[in-house]
Amino acid sequence: MTVGLEHYLVVSAALFALGLFGVIARRNLLILYMSLELMLNAANLALVAFSRFNQSLNGQVMVFFVITVAAAEVAVGLALIVALYRTRRTAHVEDLTTLKL
Amino acid sequence: MSVALADLLFYLFAALTLVCGALVVANPFSRNPVTSAMFLVLTIVGLAGLFVLLHAFFLAAVQVLVYAGAVMVLFLFVIMLLDLKEEERRRIRAFGLVAGLVSVGAIFGIFLKALLETRPGRELPAPTLEGTTAPLGKLLFTEYLLPFEIVSVLLLVAIVGVILLSKREIK
Numbered sequence: 001m002t003v004g005l006e007h008y009l010v011v012s013a014a015l016f017a018l019g020l021f022g023v024i025a026r027r028n029l030l031i032l033y034m035s036l037e038l039m040l041n042a043a044n045l046a047l048v049a050f051s052r053f054n055q056s057l058n059g060q061v062m063v064f065f066v067i068t069v070a071a072a073e074v075a076v077g078l079a080l081i082v083a084l085y086r087t088r089r090t091a092h093v094e095d096l097t098t099l100k101l
Numbered sequence: 102m103s104v105a106l107a108d109l110l111f112y113l114f115a116a117l118t119l120v121c122g123a124l125v126v127a128n129p130f131s132r133n134p135v136t137s138a139m140f141l142v143l144t145i146v147g148l149a150g151l152f153v154l155l156h157a158f159f160l161a162a163v164q165v166l167v168y169a170g171a172v173m174v175l176f177l178f179v180i181m182l183l184d185l186k187e188e189e190r191r192r193i194r195a196f197g198l199v200a201g202l203v204s205v206g207a208i209f210g211i212f213l214k215a216l217l218e219t220r221p222g223r224e225l226p227a228p229t230l231e232g233t234t235a236p237l238g239k240l241l242f243t244e245y246l247l248p249f250e251i252v253s254v255l256l257l258v259a260i261v262g263v264i265l266l267s268k269r270e271i272k
Contacts, residue, residue, distance in 0.1 A: 002104060002108060003107065003108045003111045003112075003154075005221050006216055006220065006221065007111065007115070008151070008155070009212075009216055009221065010212075010213070010216065011115045011118065011119065011151070013209060013212035013213065013216070014119055014122075014209065015118060015119065015122050015144075016208070016212070017205045017208055017209040017212070018119070018122045018123055018125075018126055018205075019122070019126070020201075020204065020205050020208060021126055021127070021201045021202070021204075021205040022125065022126030022127070022201075024197060024200055024201035024204055024205070025126070025127070025197045025198050025200070025201030025202075026126060026127075026197075027194070027197065028134060030134045030137075030138075030176065030179065030180060030183070031125075031126070031134055031137050033176075034125055034126075034134075034137055034138065034141050034176070035125070035126050037141065037168070037172070038122055038125060038126070038141070038144065041144070041145070041148055041168075044148070044160075044164075045148060045151060045152075048151075048152055048155050048157045048160060049155060051155075051157070052155040052156060052157070052228050053228050055228065055229065057236055057237055057240050058240070060157055060159075060160055060237055061237065061240055061241055061244075061245050063157075063160055064160065064163065064237070064241065065245075065248060065252055067160075067163055067164065067167050067168070068167075068252050068255075068256065069252065069255065070172075071167050071171060071172060071256075072255055072256055072258075072259035073259075074172050074175055074176075075175060075259050075260075075263050076259050076262050076263055076266070078175050078176070078179045079262070079263040079266040079267050080266060081179060081183075082179060082182055082183075082266075082267065083266050083267070085182070085183055086269075091183050
């Protein structure tokens with residue numbers, strides 16, 4: 001059986017599921033962030049696969065934008081984490097309970 | 102490249118991506134964020150290999166440059182700034198683990214069911230698209246010129262925002 005669109009989509013779905021598991025189960029802000037990156041990359045893989053099998057480059061341009069926005073997002077998010085660590089001395093979601101009733 | 106070799110490479114890169122992705126989120130041997138970051142690099146490399154197999158050469162290069170280069174360096178710098186020892190003292194909460202497994206099983210089941218029922222790509226002709234740099238650049242600077250410029254503004258905003266956030270106190 002030759003590798004087709006479905007194979008890539010299964011890999012993409014599995015990677016997305018892994019990222020989601022990391023976001024829900026882990027408690028370290030940095031690892032949560034890496035899991036977010038995994039989910040974004042899973043979406044990228046699906047987009048490139050669709051682009052290839054749909055004979056259109058639009059999907060790849062979309063991935064280009066996703067990568068750019070993800071880079072900006074990581075920079076701002078990590079700066080927020082550092083600022084948070086400076087004031088609260090923690091990088092764990094369990095310790096950040098200001099909004100808890 | 103022969104068809105059989107391409108298939109073999111697909112399984113190789115897919116296994117690399119998924120195994121390393123699993124080790125990013127749940128490593129049984131180490132809960133150190135540095136290990137996670139290193140496995141994230143390997144995941145990115147596996148994804149770049151998959152992009153090459155999909156003939157998206159430019160994106161494969163950008164993926165390695167931006168993610169494995171820039172983003173991972175940022176991650177490692179921030180890990181360096183924070184206290185690492187604390188992570189290993191924390192125990193894993195059973196509720197988070199169970200909730201994670203249930204929701205992940207549910208969403209993966211939905212994805213698989215959708216894939217099996219629709220079977221996308223079965224009737225499509227053999228792909229001939231080449232994602233080389235020139236046509237991608239042409240598309241980027243004609244049809245997608247406005248989004249491209251907006252993204253540059255977004256990057257500028259991100260730079261200014263990060264500098265503002267990193268200052269010790271805002272006057």
